[in-house]
Amino acid sequence: MEDVSLSSAAWEAIKVFLTSSLVVLGWMVVSDQQEARELAKSRYTRLYAIRDELRKIENSAVEYHTTNFDLAKARSLTKSIKTISDELAYLRECGGIAFSTSQDVFDLRRSITLNNCDSESSYVAQDLDSKMIVEIEAAVASIDRQILKAAQSVATTPRTLRESISATLKRRI
């Protein structure tokens, strides 16, 4: 008789333990899924903000190269390109984007600052359909396409249950 009740008590304890563990795990998974959703939202917003910044750079660069030499504007463009480059590199580092943007940023910087940015004497106002302007627009379009793809991927790729359980166990154990 005693053996049976011990066995019953042990079994009850195991059931309670298992149930509690499932509840805790479930709570952790829900919490992880929520965090992942917030992170995806934040990355999506950031990617669209970068698209806006790119458009501003493009507009500013086209205006600069088609109107007149403006040292302050040229410097501002150079700094803006560096900022975009840093942001894209950071996003890549933290997994927000999976692709390298090095070549595209190189093309962007070169298209805008290789010529016409050094001095008033060497500046030549460009036509809107000039090679320089077309290259600027192409460089911006190339980065923009990739960022748009990344934003769509972030928005439409859900975090699976397996990923949540795996991440939860890795974090807690």
Next chain:
Amino acid sequence: MINIGKDYSRFPAGRYLDDGNSNGQKFRDEFLIPALVAGDKLRVLFDDALGYGSSFLEEAFGGLVRAGYNKKRLDLDLELVTSDESMKLEIRQYISDAQRELGSAK
């Protein structure tokens, strides 16, 4: 070692001497070449400057090839230290392009 942002200018810009005090030609002639002549590997740090124009990069580094340094030697002796991979790519491209132009000019 040369830290461009601290040793030369926070905003290096322009290609030639006429383009201002922080131009690429001056940086090449007064900083890069003397450091390369001194021997050993040269480390160039980029991240303390506020940004770089491509004309500055091309004149400073592509110009090294035009000044007599070949690409092979620069690949060995010139270390580019920056978190911006696009800039490393760009500089190496200017060095390659300058080498190719020199080769086709002969």
